[in-house]
Amino acid sequence: MSVIRGRVWKYGDDVNTDVIFAGKYTYTINDPAEMAKHALEDLDPRFVKEVKPNDIIVAGKNWGCGSSREQAATCLKENGLGAIIAKSFARIHYRNCLNTALPVLTCPEAVDVIQDKEMVELDLAAGEIRCGAGTFRFPPLPETVMGIFEAGGLIAYTRKKLAAR
Amino acid sequence: MGQTFAEKILAEKAGLAKTVPGQIVEISPDIALSHDNTAAIRGIFEKMGGVKVFNPKVHAIILDHATPAPTTEHAENHRIVREFVQEQGVEHFFDVGRGVCHQVLVEEGLALPGEVVLGSDSHTTHAGVMGAFGAGIGRSEMASIWALGELWLRVPESLKIIVHGKLSPSVTAKDLALHIIGELGSDGGLYMSVEWHGEAIEALDLSQQAVLPNITAEMGAKNSYIPPDQKVFSFLKDRSNRQYEPVYPDPDASYTKIVEYDASTIVPVIACPHTVDNVKPLSEIAGLHIDQAFLGTCTNGRLEDLGAAAAVLKGRRIAPGTRMIVIPASSEVYLDALRAGYIETFVAAGAMVQSPGCGPCMGNHMGIPAVGEVIISSANRNFQGRMGTRESEVYLASPEVVAASAVAGAIIHPRYLQEGRG
Ligand code: SF4
Numbered sequence: 001m002s003v004i005r006g007r008v009w010k011y012g013d014d015v016n017t018d019v020i021f022a023g024k025y026t027y028t029i030n031d032p033a034e035m036a037k038h039a040l041e042d043l044d045p046r047f048v049k050e051v052k053p054n055d056i057i058v059a060g061k062n063w064g065c066g067s068s069r070e071q072a073a074t075c076l077k078e079n080g081l082g083a084i085i086a087k088s089f090a091r092i093h094y095r096n097c098l099n100t101a102l103p104v105l106t107c108p109e110a111v112d113v114i115q116d117k118e119m120v121e122l123d124l125a126a127g128e129i130r131c132g133a134g135t136f137r138f139p140p141l142p143e144t145v146m147g148i149f150e151a152g153g154l155i156a157y158t159r160k161k162l163a164a165r
Numbered sequence: 166m167g168q169t170f171a172e173k174i175l176a177e178k179a180g181l182a183k184t185v186p187g188q189i190v191e192i193s194p195d196i197a198l199s200h201d202n203t204a205a206i207r208g209i210f211e212k213m214g215g216v217k218v219f220n221p222k223v224h225a226i227i228l229d230h231a232t233p234a235p236t237t238e239h240a241e242n243h244r245i246v247r248e249f250v251q252e253q254g255v256e257h258f259f260d261v262g263r264g265v266c267h268q269v270l271v272e273e274g275l276a277l278p279g280e281v282v283l284g285s286d287s288h289t290t291h292a293g294v295m296g297a298f299g300a301g302i303g304r305s306e307m308a309s310i311w312a313l314g315e316l317w318l319r320v321p322e323s324l325k326i327i328v329h330g331k332l333s334p335s336v337t338a339k340d341l342a343l344h345i346i347g348e349l350g351s352d353g354g355l356y357m358s359v360e361w362h363g364e365a366i367e368a369l370d371l372s373q374q375a376v377l378p379n380i381t382a383e384m385g386a387k388n389s390y391i392p393p394d395q396k397v398f399s400f401l402k403d404r405s406n407r408q409y410e411p412v413y414p415d416p417d418a419s420y421t422k423i424v425e426y427d428a429s430t431i432v433p434v435i436a437c438p439h440t441v442d443n444v445k446p447l448s449e450i451a452g453l454h455i456d457q458a459f460l461g462t463c464t465n466g467r468l469e470d471l472g473a474a475a476a477v478l479k480g481r482r483i484a485p486g487t488r489m490i491v492i493p494a495s496s497e498v499y500l501d502a503l504r505a506g507y508i509e510t511f512v513a514a515g516a517m518v519q520s521p522g523c524g525p526c527m528g529n530h531m532g533i534p535a536v537g538e539v540i541i542s543s544a545n546r547n548f549q550g551r552m553g554t555r556e557s558e559v560y561l562a563s564p565e566v567v568a569a570s571a572v573a574g575a576i577i578h579p580r581y582l583q584e585g586r587g
Binding site for chain 1: 190306309312313
């Protein structure tokens with residue numbers, strides 16, 4: 001999971017959790033696989049049809065603003081999304097993503113130059129984004145967070161770690 | 166280059182020489198705060214395979230959100246929390262009636278300068294009034310802290326707010342905070358560490374200062390901090406026997422944004438429905454009929470707030486057609502207010518005084534508005550339905566404005582209340 005290679009889906013600023021996962025589904029859909037079918041429905045209907053495992057969303061500032069609903073992270077994860085790189089993230093969505101084992105990275109310089117649909121490589125342990133325009137660095141993710149990714153989320157990670165103690 | 170408060174304290178806690186914004190660190194909080202949601206967190210903790218908590222000494226558990234229990238479900242919930250406290254040997258437990266968690270944490274000397282408080286409540290930012298790093302986290306994250314004793318945090322960017330000069334006498338810290346939130350917006354401090362500097366901030370007493378980190382959560386902030394000074398150290402003198410080491414930002418720290426205000430230009434304001442950043446000068450809304458006035462909460466339910474409201478209410482009556490609810494933020498505040506004669510003033514004016522806790526702040530009980538009613542409140546949130554009724558409107562203001570509006574039956578600044586009391 002340390003290196004992720006995928007195609008870029010590029011979006012703009014202030015994409016809120018309502019367009020990532022619409023509020024109308026929050027009380028009617030509980031199955032993650034079902035949630036996945038509605039990811040980004042109101043922003044980009046092509047996304048769920050064409051997304052491939054390890055694809056990467058590259059977005060502007062304040063990705064995931066609005067409601068704190070966890071489904072916004074779950075529905076992306078369930079589509080096999082590899083990571084999100086943005087100029088900035090809304091705080092709760094950011095935490096929800098990492099806690100569901102979806103890598104999210106802040107790197108405004110990279111966002112400015114990465115092109116839609118290009119192939120990008122992310123090295124989480126080394127802290128590098130490699131794209132057509134060059135290599136960008138970010139502080140490498142610590143062991144805990146890598147552990148959360150490997151376990152498949154915070155709850156599973158805690159369970160595993162606790163059992164090992 | 167120097168470090169901001171957040172960069173420095175998180176580096177210290179993580180055992181690193183320095184940190185940069187965006188970096189992720191692992192830390193063990195000094196205090197892990199939870200309230201009525203402790204029962205729900207216990208469920209997640211058990212799902213994680215948790216049996217014994219990592220360290221019962223770091224827990225601060227305060228029952229405040231629906232206290233005393235309004236329904237059987239709430240009572241059962243409280244019972245489960247008490248059981249958990251017993252089983253785990255939690256040291257810092259405060260049962261129903263002690264007060265709102267953020268206020269109690271400060272009074273009990275559990276939020277200390279240079280320490281990290283993580284809480285499963287969005288206004289945990291409040292701890293910044295003591296110079297602590299206070300941040301809200303989710304329930305699963307709290308359960309994970311119970312189990313492992315640590316959690317990851319992203320080092321936030323920092324926003325420095327400098328307020329020069331002096332607030333005019335009719336303007337409070339609430340007006341200042343609402344004014345700034347109105348200007349910067351509800352995402353103006355998104356994921357940031359917000360630092361409050363300047364002589365206008367230093368001049369505020371602790372009770373007024375507390376409003377700032379509390380309500381900064383409404384700008385999306387991760388934490389909010391006021392550099393602790395002698396006021397804080399004296400306050401803590403007989404309240405805490407733990408050693409603490411204050412942390413201050415370096416003078417050459419680099420901030421993502423610095424905003425400056427001249428305190429003398431701030432006027433009384435009000436946050437209009439249904440967002441906290443929908444802020445208007447009070448004069449624009451003056452005259453609007455209100456059905457209920459609510460004085461209390463972690464934002465503005467302290468002794469000084471009750472005192473300011475009592476000064477307005479003394480010798481006056483709440484207007485017919487309007488109700489007023491007063492809820493001291495803690496039992497300590499309640500006792501002090503009783504001794505100061507404020508409680509008598511409230512009851513004589515026709516207000517209802519209720520037991521310490523959150524009360525109707527988030528719509529659990531003790532003053533839910535009817536459909537179509539208009540409320541003026543000293544709280545920090547006015548989202549649609551926040552007080553339990555979707556079709557009601559909540560305006561947020563300072564304690565003195567809440568009190569004056571209860572007397573007039575309409576929104577008004579106390580300076581325009583008619584003289585001739587009685
Ligand atoms: S008083 Fe209101 S804002 Fe404060 S902790 Fe209670 S519910 Fe939250």
